[in-house]
Amino acid sequence: MPIIVNLDVMLARRKMSAGELAERVGITPANLSILKNQKAKAVRFSTLEELCRVLDCQPGDILEYQKEE
């Protein structure tokens, strides 16, 4: 899929666990896992907003576009 979710990188930088991030953002650990494992088909702006707020980053730090070869 062309859109890559770099949550693992941001979690490592902020020294935060996936469980803690899920709790602070207000999504279930299962949904966070869907996002981390590139299985998500869509992300709500509200979720993206909370992720950026909790991780203190920009959407571009979490989402990356990779051209399909």
Next chain:
Amino acid sequence: MKKRWTENRSLAFTRWCTRIVLALCIVFGAAASPLWQWFLTSLRPELTALLRLFLISSYLLLVPAIAALLLLLRLLRNLADGTVFVPENVVLLRGISWLCAIACGICAASALYYPVFLLFAGAFGLMALLLNAVKNCFGQAVAMQDELDLTV
């Protein structure tokens, strides 16, 4: 004010009606010969010679009818369990639609010796078409549900 008619009651009513119709089909299958004999000799004596053909048509029609009712019962059980927009239900609806189309074909062939069967062929054909449209709707809903389930 308490609602007298709820979705659950409607579903239960539909399931019971389906079971009753299934039972009636089985009873008709068992009693087809005497029933047709009585009907033809009492009401349409000029068609008595066609008894064997009527019996063949009836038994042939019973197969898709019973199969469709069993699939419908399975579909209704899924709805009662809360599994609505799932691929299995799309398959069940496709199956029921095809069985209606088969019944339409049998009735159309039977119209060769008794033209009134054309009306039944038309009815089954219309049912097959409507069920196919409903199946298409379910298919779209399954795709949308899948999209929604993977929206974070």
